[in-house]
Amino acid sequence: MNNELSATTLVIFGVTGDLSRRYLLPALSEICQSSEIRAELKILGVSRREVAVLDILDDKTRSLDEQFQVMQMDYQQPQEYQELSEKLTQLGSAQTIFYFAVPPEAVLPIVNNLGAIGLNTAQHKLLMEKPFGTDMASARTLIEETGRQFKEDQIFRIDHYLAKEMAQNIAVFLGSNVLFRDVWNNRFIEKIEVAVEEQIGIEGRGKFYEQTGALRDIVQSHLLQLAALTLMEPCPDVFDMSEVRPRRLAALRQLKADPASVVKGQYDGYKEEAGVPDSAVETFAAVTLTSADPNWQGVPIRLITGKNLDKRLTEIRVYFKKSQSAQANLLRLRVQPKEGIELELWVKKPGYEQDLQKLPLDFNYQQYFDRLPDAYEQVIVDAVRGRANLFASSEEVLASWEILQPLLDRWQDYPLKIYKSGDLAETILAAQ
Numbered sequence: 244m245n246n247e248l249s250a251t252t253l254v255i256f257g258v259t260g261d262l263s264r265r266y267l268l269p270a271l272s273e274i275c276q277s278s279e280i281r282a283e284l285k286i287l288g289v290s291r292r293e294v295a296v297l298d299i300l301d302d303k304t305r306s307l308d309e310q311f312q313v314m315q316m317d318y319q320q321p322q323e324y325q326e327l328s329e330k331l332t333q334l335g336s337a338q339t340i341f342y343f344a345v346p347p348e349a350v351l352p353i354v355n356n357l358g359a360i361g362l363n364t365a366q367h368k369l370l371m372e373k374p375f376g377t378d379m380a381s382a383r384t385l386i387e388e389t390g391r392q393f394k395e396d397q398i399f400r401i402d403h404y405l406a407k408e409m410a411q412n413i414a415v416f417l418g419s420n421v422l423f424r425d426v427w428n429n430r431f432i433e434k435i436e437v438a439v440e441e442q443i444g445i446e447g448r449g450k451f452y453e454q455t456g457a458l459r460d461i462v463q464s465h466l467l468q469l470a471a472l473t474l475m476e477p478c479p480d481v482f483d484m485s486e487v488r489p490r491r492l493a494a495l496r497q498l499k500a501d502p503a504s505v506v507k508g509q510y511d512g513y514k515e516e517a518g519v520p521d522s523a524v525e526t527f528a529a530v531t532l533t534s535a536d537p538n539w540q541g542v543p544i545r546l547i548t549g550k551n552l553d554k555r556l557t558e559i560r561v562y563f564k565k566s567q568s569a570q571a572n573l574l575r576l577r578v579q580p581k582e583g584i585e586l587e588l589w590v591k592k593p594g595y596e597q598d599l600q601k602l603p604l605d606f607n608y609q610q611y612f613d614r615l616p617d618a619y620e621q622v623i624v625d626a627v628r629g630r631a632n633l634f635a636s637s638e639e640v641l642a643s644w645e646i647l648q649p650l651l652d653r654w655q656d657y658p659l660k661i662y663k664s665g666d667l668a669e670t671i672l673a674a675q
């Protein structure tokens with residue numbers, strides 16, 4: 244494996260923002276200190292207001308000090324891009340990656356300004372955060388307009404769940420183990436649940452969340468991608484990563500949402516927190532999908548997400564069918580926390596009686612590996628290397644909106660259940 248990354252300048256638009264400070268800079272700091280990878284990275288933070296490097300870096304990211312510069316620039320003004328272009332020439336890296344930590348409406352103007360000044364040639368890449376549109380039509384516009392300036396292979400759309408270690412492992416694990424590979428279909432599997440449960444609420448991001456809601460924030464991206472990884476046909480060579488993206492897309496294209504299965508909820512106190520007394524935005528959403536793939540017909544795939552729940556848990560639960568003589572098994576692919584795989588097995592309960600007992604066979608990453616790289620580290624390293632597998636293609640983005648659009652068309656019609664902070668997902672699902 245090539246551990247040396249080509250010399251790169253990373254330009255961060257909106258460097259003082261939440262995304263940059265919380266995710267990107269800590270990940271960059273880890274990469275630059277890693278002994279596993281040799282990275283020649285220069286970082287150019289772009290900020291509209293004047294700000295000093297040391298005001299941006301904190302204890303965790305201070306080590307980036309020497310390779311970090313800040314440029315004050317109003318990225319809405321086309322004439323300011325000349326200076327940016329000159330700066331990049333001075334820095335002289337082999338490639339430049341533009342990362343966007345700016346509000347969604349600021350993205351296209353920046354993309355167009357970069358294109359207009361010629362900062363869109365093959366050695367320039369875009370590293371973009373969701374949202375990729377708010378529905379089918381806006382996603383299509385965003386993709387088409389970005390496509391006028393940058394080619395698809397220059398665009399890296401982050402879905403950081405794809406880069407979580409356990410998510411990367413799904414295709415490898417299912418493709419490499421004969422125990423699962425041959426029973427991974429509707430003959431043996433009864434139903435699948437994919438859950439992204441969060442303990443945190445909206446954390447002061449009311450304005451953002453009011454335009455988003457759980458369906459757009461988590462279902463359209465993270466949950467559909469985890470479902471696609473679970474349902475996709477395993478690659479003949481599980482490490483042939485170039486195959487994963489088209490297979491995820493093929494799985495997504497078979498999916499349909501059942502409009503009668505929707506559950507929408509909002510935690511009590513959300514309206515006050517968001518500052519919108521009559522808000523109908525959902526902080527909890529569940530929907531069941533069905534697949535037209537002959538391997539998966541008849542297997543319901545339930546997607547569930549919510550904020551302010553009793554715990555933080557992302558996992559895929561695969562329920563195997565009971566047979567005439569044997570009991571049903573449950574396999575859990577645990578994405579976070581405590582990344583790992585758990586299989587519920589039936590064994591004889593020790594003692595004089597003849598009783599069955601269900602016990603977990605549990606593999607936990609932490610038992611075997613010192614440290615799992617953070618998803619953002621993987622995202623940056625793969626964007627620098629130009630490996631597209633961990634990113635959502637334009638076709639995947641459109642396919643996922645296509646699944647949800649029929650629900651969005653009547654979204655206001657679904658009743659909103661108000662739930663208590665700390666409730667269990669099951670309680671909300673069961674409530675009338």
Ligand code: BG6
Pocket residue numbers: 403441460
């Ligand atoms: C983001 C969502 O994509 O993922 C947030 O916009 C959510 O609302 C976050 O909290 C969860 O990510 P993680 O990695 O903390 O599970």
